[in-house]
Amino acid sequence: MQFGRTPQVHASTNRRATFSRWSTRMVAALTCLVAGQAAAAQTVGVITGRVTEQGSGQPVAAVSVTIPGTTNGTLTGEDGRYTLRQVASGNVVVSFTRIGFEAGRTTVAVQEGAPATGDFQLKAAVLSLQAFVTTVTGPTRKIELGTTTAQIAVADRIAELPVNTMGNLLSGRAAGVQVASAGATGAGSRIRIRGQSSLSMGNDPLIYVDGVRVISNTAQGGGSGPSRFDDLAPSEIESIEVIKGPSAATLYGTEAANGVINITTKKGKSGRTTWSVFTENGVISDPNKGDYPSLYYGWHTVNGAVPLTSCRLTQVATNICKQDSVSSNNPLNNALTTPLGNGRRNNFGLQVSGGTDRVQFFVAGDGQEEIGVYRMPNLEIVRLKAERGVSELPDWQVRPNALSRVNLRANLTAQLSTNANIQLSSGYVTSTQRLPQNEDNSQGLMVNALGGTGGRTDSLGSRDSRGIRLYGQFAGPMGDVFSVQNRQDIQRFTNSLAARWQPIDWLSTRATAGLDLTNVTGFSGNYINESLPGNGRVNGSLTSARTQIAQYTVDIGATASNKISNSIGSKFSAGVQYFRNLNEQSSGTGTVLVAGCTTTSCAANATTSQSTNESITLGTYLEEVISFGDRLFVTAALRFDDNSAFGSSFNGARYPKAAVSYAISDEAWFPKNRVLDNLRLRSAYGASGQAPGNNAAFRFYSANSLTGPNSAISAGAQLAAVGNPNLAPEFSAEYEGGFDLGLFGGATNLEATYFNKVTRDALIDRDIAPSGTGLSSVTTNIGKTRNAGVEFVLNQRILDRRNLAFNINVTGSSTRNKLVTLGDGVSPIFTGNRTTQKNTSGYPLFGLWGRTYTYNDRNGDGIIQAPTGTVGAANYDAGDLTISDTAQFIAPTFPKLEVAISPALELFDHKLRINAQFDHKSGFRKLNNTLRHQCQGGASCRGLFDKSVGLEAQAAAVALNSYGALTGFYDDGAFTRLRELSVGYQMPDRLARLVRASRWNVVATGRNLAVWTKYKGVDPEATTGNSDARGFEEFFSTPPLRTVTFRMNFTF
Structure with missing residues (x-):
């Protein structure tokens, strides 16, 4: 009998035997690969050199300099210089790679005792088929992959970007990646790669940091919550790679069906120690202030x-x-009652990097404080001070939306020998975050401001039960709303250790182990007599919750490379991965507090709860890559996974993969001309999955109290879930195909991709026959969805001169999804606020449905008449509306089209840089639930009272109040936004030397500066909650805030 804690793996004997055979074979294969090592004594030398940019001659920092076939490598310093030691004598090939440049190689003659010089020039290029991409099997050249992977060079640009979260950093920089960010300070981002495919298991991608899987979930509920992805500091990031969908993410196994985001943090560089300091200050404002609906x-x-x-x-x-x-x-x-003001942002960072040829280090600290736009009105501050007899109110009551965070990082790279190295990555985050009561909350501050009626004014004598004037507010004085606290404290450690060893020329091995440990302490509630009257909390109510989430990663693998002939090569990889996620939570709630009480321990009524959830995945994989002439690459792979959430009768998940990449322009017979630089064709098929909920497969019981004779109470158990021993993961298989095209000497680069993803065995709760247990459903693998689309990346270099350079980068995608079937016997599933979304076969996931109507002002009086009388009676008048009998599909809630255009202008020898980003989304509708509330519950919308508003708004109000139809509030959410604008200037060297800096630049940035839209609500990106089930619904939501900052960056 199972209680509470998630049941462990209960695999059948057959299932265990199957996985045992896989594991045994894998260990045997790895043993055979390593067994043949033979150490050969050899003379060694040193290579030194400098890497510069072709054309400008400027040094290029952070270039990866390696000797292929060994683990010997380093990074160039800020001056572009590098040193490689312990290099075997003879003619040695040295490889140079960096995101944003074409990879290159040179041969250096090395002699014992005499340093050899290996200078090199890198050519800037957006599309480089020789660039390396991080994969499960290790760094792999892009030309070998049959899929597309987005690479974002963060370190080069972060100092001049108006971003303060990881979600901001991703937005608009990778085709097919959509980021929905809530407006409030500290609220999380919702990331979707290639749309939506799962109805019940979520559509979040996996996140890896330096090879370790990390926690990245976003809190969900009635309002926006924080995202653990945004715990990371953008200033620490070297690069980001987005692996899109199962076709590319097969070897990442179960949970990778929604794609993978690989994050690499900055590493140390050999050479002199480099110090970098930045300071940033800014102002935050609500661009919609003054435009909210009256x-x-x-x-x-x-x-x-x-x-x-x-x-x-x-x-x-x-x-x-x-x-x-x-x-x-x-x-x-109203200045007396508005909770809107200006916020502020402060950010300071210090980074140190350096080291020797054998050991390099990177140490960083990043501290930020951000205060949101919400502020208790001065009128309320004065009132509460007088009522409480205090001279000051707590800061968390005056400014309920704030974030204070400190990020620390220390990375170490050590070259143990010419064929072995290790990398240690360690990060720590501590933060305190305050989010106000808001959005879908009857006592939220925006509901209080906009949820009342226009008639509640002082002329009507509107006051609360204490005689305090309401000034038209819905629930009560704004100061009482601000007195409810919602705080979250975070302490998070993310650590990884990666080792590489190349015992022989043709064999490389790797191992990574890490832990992402997050401790979350949440506190919410109010003290006695510090709340709205009549809401049951006036006597005080506090809730304290402590959560610890541990994500463990172990990844071991090996790759054997072999030259079958002069033109045919083979690369075979094998590996084992282990993941464990442990979530433990305990919470306590206390009500009716003693005066002066600030904890749940002194409450008259107290309740506690505790829960533990655990998920374990063990997987193995095999991959073979055959290359022909280093231009045609054929890949075949297979992954096998077992997971603790699979049913006991399910024998594990198998995920196949096949891919082809063909650099056809490298063929001798391919036409050569000045227009076409290179052309690569690619195609891939791959599969991945999503595991069921931790308890979904298991039959277990919950504790319950029983009443016996003489009303005696005793402990008992009650069936909590019937379980499903055949439960399997959702299985997502994806095909993608496309091409990479370079034209006009690198001036034009285009990537285009088509993808088609089918998810079968979708997890759906199916109804079961009624029984005495009260259970009504069981999770089964029965549904099927499809998600398809195209995506493209275009980079156009228009001018490239010393004193004038201009280029435009465009990313875009068009996506469609469909719920193919829910399965036999499964009724449509309704989601969304007021069940506005209907999930049924043949239509998009989370689509908006509703009864449609037409209207006609029959008498021409400028008013839409509502139906009157009794239906069927002689006095019945249908009014000016004609409405459908049943709900109809209206539109998807997920944008079909997204395009980001990023122009960049450089002047005066590249010292003045102006960058912008325009973001466009269209092809969807969203529920304007704020206006719906005002027209229904609040009875205050313009369409109810003002004839001049027009017939359309009147008809929406009549359809809502007479028929319950919400379709009049499904607005077109299409928009184009000036997302980013930055102007950066590198100060002259003579001025930099005055502050003893080698480099000094200043940057002015702005974010969310303008929007063009036909959306009738506050803002097309004002969203409620963080789940797909709410769509992009606006419900008293905080819109994207405008941030203007000034930043200075120094290098010493």
Whole structure:
């Protein structure tokens, strides 16, 4: 009998035997590969050199300089110089690679006792088929892959980008990657790679940092929550690689169906120690301030003896009342009541890197403080000080939205010998975050400001039960709303150790082990008499929760390279991976607090809870790559996974992969001309999956209290889940094909890709026959979805002169998804607020549905008349609306089209740089739930009272209140936004030397500076919650905030 804790793996004998055979064979293969090592004594020498950019002659830092076939390598310093020691004498090939440059090689003659020189010039290029990409089997040349991988060179650009989160950093920089960021300070990002494919298991990608899987989930609920992905500091990142979908992520195994994001942090460089310092200050504002929807009220003259408190247009149309006037009220525009102000941002960082040829180090610290735009109105500060008899209010009450975070990092690379090295990566994060009550919260601050009625003004004597003026606010004085705390404290360690050993020329081995450990302490609630009256919390209510999440990673693999003939090569890889995720939580809630009490321990009523969830995955893989003439590459691979959440009768998951990459332009017979530089054709098929919920496969019980004779209470157990021993992961198989094209001497580079992903065995809760247990469903593998589209990347260099350079980068994708089938006997699944989304066969996931209508002002009075009388009776009048009998599909909630255009201009010998990003999304609709609430529960929208608003808005209000139809609030969410703008200038060297710096640049940046849209709500990107089930719904949401910063960067 299982209670509470997630059951461990209960595999059948057959399943264990199958995996045992795989593991035994894998260990035997690795043993055979290593067994043949033979050490040969040889003379050694040293290679030194400098890497510069072709054309400008400027030094290129952070270039990876390696000797192919060995683990001997280093990075160039800020001056472009490098040194390789312990190099075998003779003619040695040296390889140079860096994101943003074409890879290159040179041969250096090495003699014992005499340093050899290996200078090299790298050519800048966006599309480089020789560039290296991080894969499960290790760094792999891009030309060998049959899939497309987005590479973002962060270290080169981060100092001049207006980004403060990892979500901001990804946005618009990789085709097919969509980032939805909530507006509040510290609220998390929702990342989707190639759209949505899973109805119930989520669509988040996996995140790896320096080879270790890390926690990246975003809190979900009625409002926006923090994202663990945003715990990382962008200033620490060297590069990001986005591996898109199962066709590319097969070897990452179960959970990689939604793609993988590989993050590499900065490493040390040999040479003199380099110090980098930056400081940044900025202002945060709400660009929609003054544009929020006002609250309306219709005033009237009483007809006959029927006194009315308001007069709606529908009542005017039927002569129930006659409006004298229409008034409006907006607490957000009232200086006495508005919670909107300006926020601020401060960021400071220090980085040190250096080392010898054998050991390099990188140490960094990054501290930031950000205060959001919400501020308690001065009127309320004065009132609460007087009521409480204090001179100051707590800062968390005055400014309820804030983030304070410190990131520390130490990375170490050591070359143990000419054929072995290790890398230690260690990161620590501590943060305190405050998020206000907001969004889908009846006592949230924006609900309080915009959820009332236009008639609640002082002229009506509107006050709460204590006699405090409301100024048109919904629930009560804003100071009471601000007095509820919602805080989260984080302490997080992310550590990894990676080792590489090349015992013989044709064999390289690798091992990585790491732990991502996160401790979260959450605190929410209010103290006694510090809340809205009448809400059950006035006597105090506190909740404290402690969560520890541990993500373990062990990855061991080997690759054997062999030259079958002069033109045919083979590369065989094998490996074993182990992942364990352990989530332990305990929480306590206390109500009715003693005066002065600040913890749950002094509450009159207290409850506690505890939970533990564990997931374990053990996987093995095999991969073979055959190359023909170093231009045609054929790959075949297979991965086998076992997971603790699989049913006991399921014998593990098998994920196949096949890929072809063909640099056809390298063929001797291919036409050569000045236009076409290179052309690569690629195609791939691969599969991955998503595991069921940790408990979904298992039959287990929960504790319960039983009442016996004489009302005696005893402990008992109750069936909590029936389980499913046949439960398997969702299986996602994807085909992709495309080409990479270079034209006009590298001036034009184009990547285009088509993808088609089918997910079968989708996990769906299917209804079961009623029983005495009260259980109504069981999770089964029964559904099927399809997700397909195209994506492209275009980089166009228009001018490239010393004093004037201009290029444009465009990324884009078009995506469509469809729920192919829910399975036999499964009814449509409704999601979204007020079940506005219907998931049914043949239509998009999370699509908007509703009853459609048409309207016609029959009498031409400028008012849409509502239906009156009784249906079927003689007095029935259908009014000016004609509405459908059933709900119809309206539109998807996920954008079909996304395009990001990023122009870059450089002037005055590349010293003045101007960068921008325009972001466009279209092909979707979103629920304007704020306006829906005002037209229904709040009874304050303009369409109810103001004739001048037009017939469309009136019809939406009538359809909502007369028929419950929400389709009038499904707005077109298409927009184009000026997402980023930055202007950076490198100060003259003579000025830099005055502050003893080798480099000094200043940067002014802006984010979310303008938006062009037909959306009728506050902002097309104002979203509620972080789940796909809410779509991009706006419900009293914080819009994207405008941030303007000034930054200075120094290098010493």
